[in-house]
Amino acid sequence: METPTGTPTRTAAARWAALMAARAVPDEILAHAPASPYRQDPERFRAAAEPPDTPSRRAAVAVLAASSDRTVLDVGCGAGAASLALVGEARHVVGVDPASDMLAAFVRACLEWDMPYQGVLGSWPEALPDTGTADLVLCHHVGYDTGDLAAFAAGLTAAARVGVVMEIHATHPQAWLDPFWDRFHGVRRPAPPTADDALAVLTELGVEPEVQRWTAEPRPVEDPDVRAARVTRRLCLPPERAGEVAEALATHDGPTAPPAERVTFSWRP
Numbered sequence: 092m093e094t095p096t097g098t099p100t101r102t103a104a105a106r107w108a109a110l111m112a113a114r115a116v117p118d119e120i121l122a123h124a125p126a127s128p129y130r131q132d133p134e135r136f137r138a139a140a141e142p143p144d145t146p147s148r149r150a151a152v153a154v155l156a157a158s159s160d161r162t163v164l165d166v167g168c169g170a171g172a173a174s175l176a177l178v179g180e181a182r183h184v185v186g187v188d189p190a191s192d193m194l195a196a197f198v199r200a201c202l203e204w205d206m207p208y209q210g211v212l213g214s215w216p217e218a219l220p221d222t223g224t225a226d227l228v229l230c231h232h233v234g235y236d237t238g239d240l241a242a243f244a245a246g247l248t249a250a251a252r253v254g255v256v257m258e259i260h261a262t263h264p265q266a267w268l269d270p271f272w273d274r275f276h277g278v279r280r281p282a283p284p285t286a287d288d289a290l291a292v293l294t295e296l297g298v299e300p301e302v303q304r305w306t307a308e309p310r311p312v313e314d315p316d317v318r319a320a321r322v323t324r325r326l327c328l329p330p331e332r333a334g335e336v337a338e339a340l341a342t343h344d345g346p347t348a349p350p351a352e353r354v355t356f357s358w359r360p
């Protein structure tokens with residue numbers, strides 16, 4: 092695509108795809124990684140016993156209040172933190188996730204909370220024919236997992252009968268690791284995608300979401316050894332280098348966790 096003056100321009104969707112592609116782990120590092128840097132630990136995504144009163148939860152409750160069936164589709168459900176915050180509000184939840192350990196944790200949590208559920212193993216948006224539609228489509232913290240945000244978000248809209256609530260970090264949640272990629276691998280990463288880039292993709296799709304920017308409560312303090320082991324894996328380093336990583340984290344002059352700033356996008360299909 093070109094402007095009338097001949098200057099090349101890019102769509103917001105193409106910009107998002109390029110920003111995400113530029114952050115991919117280089118093939119030669121990935122090939123030697125002792126474990127997948129992408130695997131997430133379901134324990135870290137457990138639903139809170141007392142759901143936090145966040146703008147995302149309030150937006151979801153408003154959608155359910157306007158719906159007759161009170162059905163929920165949780166895209167990238169992980170262990171169910173987003174949908175299980177709606178126990179007592181939702182009547183049935185479908186969780187979809189490509190990670191079988193996450194989906195198993197979602198199923199356990201639904202049984203524990205006595206929430207009628209269906210689990211679907213699959214990736215969004217390809218899994219849409221298997222999940223079907225729901226009154227409320229929720230999607231928390233998955234946006235930065237996809238290079239094709241336009242197709243992903245269009246799928247959310249297509250699946251929603253009453254409303255969509257999408258929550259993401261204000262900036263890519265792994266961007267704080269960039270100085271460590273440089274330090275341990277000499278990999279310099281470009282500026283990360285942000286929620287504003289995601290908003291531009293939604294706008295390009297014709298979606299005019301309500302946008303709420305807010306700050307999440309801090310996560311509980313984590314055992315430093317557990318944290319160092321996780322960061323070591325994320326950096327594709329062998330477990331025996333966890334001590335070095337712990338030292339680097341302890342002495343780093345900058346953020347050592349994802350940002351607390353969150354953005355909730357909500358829209359009607």
Ligand SMILES: C[S@@+](CC[C@H](N)C(=O)[O-])C[C@H]1O[C@@H](n2cnc3c(N)ncnc32)[C@H](O)[C@@H]1O
Pocket residue numbers: 131136166167168169170171172173187188189190193213214215216230231232233236237
């Ligand atoms: C950071 S976790 C968030 C889990 C949960 N939504 C929460 O907020 O606690 C991201 C989840 O999205 C899943 N995921 C990544 N890409 C996906 C895709 N294309 N379709 C569906 N789920 C995806 C991952 O397997 C993981 O369980």
